[in-house]
Amino acid sequence: MRCSESQDPADPSPMLQMQGICKRYGAVRANENINFSVTRGQIVGLLGENGSGKSTLMKILFGMVRPDGGTIRFKGQALSGHTPRDAIRAGIAMIHQHFMLVDAMTVAENVMLGWKKAGAWLHDRQVAEQIRSTSQEYGLDLDPDAMVGDLPFGKRQRLEIVKALLRGAELLVLDEPTSNLSPPEVTALLAVMRRIAGDSRSIIFITHKLAEVFRVCQEVTVLRDGKNAGRCSTEGTTRAELARMMVGREFGLATPRVEMGSGAEVLEVTTITLKDSSGLKLLDEITFSVREGEILALAGVDGNGQTELVEVLAGLQAASSGRIALHGRDLTKTDVTQRLRAGLAYIPVDRATTSLVPGMTIAENLGLRDFAEPPLRRGLRLNHPAFYSRAVSRISEFGIRADGPGATVDTLSGGNQQKIVVAREIGRKPRVLIAFQATWGLDPGATRFVIDQILALRNSGGAVLYLSSDLEELLGIGDRIGVIANGRLVGIVPREKANPAEIGLLMAGGGLLPAALEINEDLG
Amino acid sequence: MPSLAPLPSGPGPSGQVPTTSRGAAFRGLFSAAIAVLLAFAIAGILILVSGKNPFVAYWALLRGAFGSTDSVTFALNKSTPYILAGVGVAICFRARVINIGSEGQIAVGGVAASWIALNVPDLPSAVLVPLATIGGALAGAAWASIAALMRLKRGVHEVLGTLLSNFVGVLLVSEVLHGSMGEPGAGFPQSPLFPQGAWLQPLFEGSDLHAGILLAVLAVVACHLLLWHTPLGFRIRLLGSSDRAAAYAGVSVARTVLSVMLLAGALSGIAGAVEVLGVHFRLIQGFSQGFGFNAVAVALLAALNPVAVLPAGLFFGFLEAGALAMQREVGVQSSLVYVIQGLTMVFVLCALAINSKQQRV
Incomplete structure (x- = not known):
């Protein structure tokens, strides 16, 4: 299948079909007529730069945000005006980057938290047994009696997955699940994902990492600036093409690595x-x-x-x-x-x-580490003109996209925020x-x-x-x-x-x- | 609800006097006005329930606050300690140092100023008044430093430290009045009247308006400059937004915490001195009653913006002055004033909380 810039759901009856989703925040069009679908049993990659509309789309799916327009059909049923609770009941699970777990409780207790089926009277042993069998089935290797506080990051993630599976999730949304994992852990997680998808469930895999997309996804949808930038099967595309779709332009050549010889030890x-x-x-x-x-x-x-x-x-x-x-x-x-x-x-x-104060201006953040030294300090006072002129030059030098030196940092995208840190350091x-x-x-x-x-x-x-x-x-x-x-x-x-x-x-x-x-x- | 005041904006990019954008300032004023109106409306219902006509009561309140030069003077004098202590509290809260110890600091400042006034009575007024005021400031700062050091050296949270030292500070006033500084034979725990040379002189001939209000305005301007135009102010704002960012920027937490506590203590101490030297002309038991918590309220009402502390403090002062008149003339309980103050706070704080995401630090 060739990549298409627009949408044509080839599958006649996908498990999830979102059509014409629109959402505006003030003047910003977070989602503009987005189409997205997931076939049962598949892992679908959802790619896009920060601010491309992925999170908004997923929040709409999960009922955390109400769309301005568009329809959602899940397993043949229309989903509209739903809450996250409805979404969970319908069989959608969202696994966030930041886990919703209680450190001071065991794995089993965390699974029971807020789970109706665990009953008013808790059946610890039955739940533990269910966790054991599910975790065996998918190769999750979870001990129901372990304290969550003692678990490494990777295992907590697996616990979130078990929670979702036990609650009957058929569509799992994984939001950048690999960003804190070591390479072997990533490999293991991808294997788990394949097993889950093989079991007639589906996964939406949100990521920045193109290599991982090619390792597990059958299909990938790319968003850019709140619009569909393309949808294709991973077989028919290349990393370069996906990257181009994400950023809307070709990447230039990387900064060449100059041979430096061996300099002095610094x-x-x-x-x-x-x-x-x-x-x-x-x-x-x-x-x-x-x-x-x-x-x-x-x-x-x-x-x-x-x-x-x-x-x-x-x-x-x-x-x-x-x-x-x-x-x-x-x-x-x-x-x-x-x-x-x-x-x-x-x-x-x-x-x-740490590295930025979101409520301060760009100019102040650029002076965060040397505000008390000349030229930013003049006598007892802060030298605001010096803050300002430094900011003007750094903004142009480092291509920071902002309204100006007086804009507060929390109004900027993550990328532009990091540019400020890089510009300063x-x-x-x-x-x-x-x-x-x-x-x-x-x-x-x-x-x-x-x-x-x-x-x-x-x-x-x-x-x-x-x-x-x-x-x-x-x-x-x-x-x-x-x-x-x-x-x-x-x-x-x-x-x-x-x-x-x-x-x-x-x-x-x-x-x-x-x-x-x-x-x-x-x-x- | 209308969208309400964000925290004040900082210095303009090119270093002019900091102002919020005109729109934001307007929204802030608008929301404050709505909050006050709502508070008055609800309090009006309470007045109605108590069998009085709210319009008559409010008319009395208005006249009590603004009706004559004397009433305005009275209200300005009432506002002075609120502004002085409030601006110090605002600076502390900016650094996320929760100083609720103004009351004790005011009490101790008053004691120190009184001691100086009573013990070196022969100094000329031009020396004695500033000396007693500075004495009050130093005593207030020293009192605040106890809580600051307890936090820095022993990890005792400053809420606990300042709260407890309030009780001690207030009792200290009783203690000295029942001991060395008390007026023999007086029916009430109070000191002898200060010598005339220690009195804070009125600003105008024949008026009761004392110079304290000028000190308050000065303190507001100084704190504004400090917060937005000095490295210390930058440190305060940094510490207030994130400990980690402050550490990353090389800011010493200990020094900054100590600085804001000393500053707030000194300002409260001055407030105490101004009360005894300008209003009572003697130390009396309970003179600092309630000032400390009102100072916190003023600071919050001003959204921790030093400049806004001025109107917020004036609002509290005038409201109290008017309420006393309302009580006198209509027979409405003056405790209703606290209801109005409280409701105003609730509404304003709700409005601020709605907008907390847009805070500029």
């Missing part, structure tokens, strides 16, 4: 150890160095010490022992501001509460940049922008430490690749010698379920 980190209050080692003797014009990419599944490492390096947490030096100067005992002055820039993962021409999941939650266009900026910094002699759980991205950007697992740095290899399968296994090294390791059919 950042030297020696046996950094961090213990929590109970003496547990969160970071265990981490030692590495980064040279001028080099990107050291550290792979790792979230929660293996990355947050602690970047915070120790940036000066937000003090290490229990070890030494951090920049150009030979000991920074171990310095604070955030001193490290900033020494030329250390830092892009944290969390835009909403890279715009000051740092000697060392620490970037933690700098492309998290960004669409391909914005991801590309961030990666290009980081490469440009490298090419001009900057040293970069790049941490992410996205292996593909790390292999693309890093000059050397390392893996961090359980607070340890397990080996660093040059990019030429990096083997994705090996690195994936190293990433999964510690706290990962053995089941995920067995299913590595398409790794390597």
